[in-house]
Amino acid sequence: DSGVTQTPKHLITATGQRVTLRCSPRSGDLSVYWYQQSLDQGLQFLIHYYNGEERAKGNILERFSAQQFPDLHSELNLSSLELGDSALYFCASSAQGVANEQFFGPGTRLTVL
Amino acid sequence: GNSVTQMEGPVTLSEEAFLTINCTYTATGYPSLFWYVQYPGEGLQLLLKATKADDKGSNKGFEATYRKETTSFHLEKGSVQVSDSAVYFCALSDQGGSEKLVFGKGTKLTVNP
Numbered sequence: 001d002s003g004v005t006q007t008p009k010h011l012i013t014a015t016g017q018r019v020t021l022r023c024s025p026r027s028g029d030l031s032v033y034w035y036q037q038s039l040d041q042g043l044q045f046l047i048h049y050y051n052g053e054e055r056a057k058g059n060i061l062e063r064f065s066a067q068q069f070p071d072l073h074s075e076l077n078l079s080s081l082e083l084g085d086s087a088l089y090f091c092a093s094s095a096q097g098v099a100n101e102q103f104f105g106p107g108t109r110l111t112v113l
Numbered sequence: 114g115n116s117v118t119q120m121e122g123p124v125t126l127s128e129e130a131f132l133t134i135n136c137t138y139t140a141t142g143y144p145s146l147f148w149y150v151q152y153p154g155e156g157l158q159l160l161l162k163a164t165k166a167d168d169k170g171s172n173k174g175f176e177a178t179y180r181k182e183t184t185s186f187h188l189e190k191g192s193v194q195v196s197d198s199a200v201y202f203c204a205l206s207d208q209g210g211s212e213k214l215v216f217g218k219g220t221k222l223t224v225n226p
Contacts, residue, residue: 002156002158033213035214042217043216045213048213056213058213090157092157092214101147101159101162102159102214103159104157105156106155106156107156
């Protein structure tokens, strides 16, 4: 158990809908990262938050957004969903200054029908 | 940009065989290097890491050495077990301020009894 929790575990929805994925980092970790894992693209970095502030963005679509709250949990919002958004979404957390050792949650599997 | 290339799988071995999974990287600066493992239906677990040239990371019988001269971080294990069957990802930490992870495409390992 990495100490990172993600909910829900599975999500099935329809095209055009909006969903929210939730992540709670390990106790004390200030950084939260979101990654997307798909068969064709592999593991892709989406976005990084540090202590409530956006630190970096990867190939994140404009339809996707995220935030980190004062209690350090993070949410990834996906809107106007398309079939191609079906993937595993992982959250990871890390402590500052530990060679960026990231601890991953179990993931949320999103299926868009 | 930074990138990681790892050998294409799948790799199928018999129990007690020697394992090598090749990984090379392209990066500016001196990134930290990682091997993550993903067991079926689970999230990613950090297997080992190395933070500077000539460092050797090791864990659970797996080893990898950070070779700056060949920009490589090959994963090895002397005697694999059925329980090692999983997907292995090589990754580097981007030094561009975010320290996001850049992953290779993954190598699926199957170990037969």
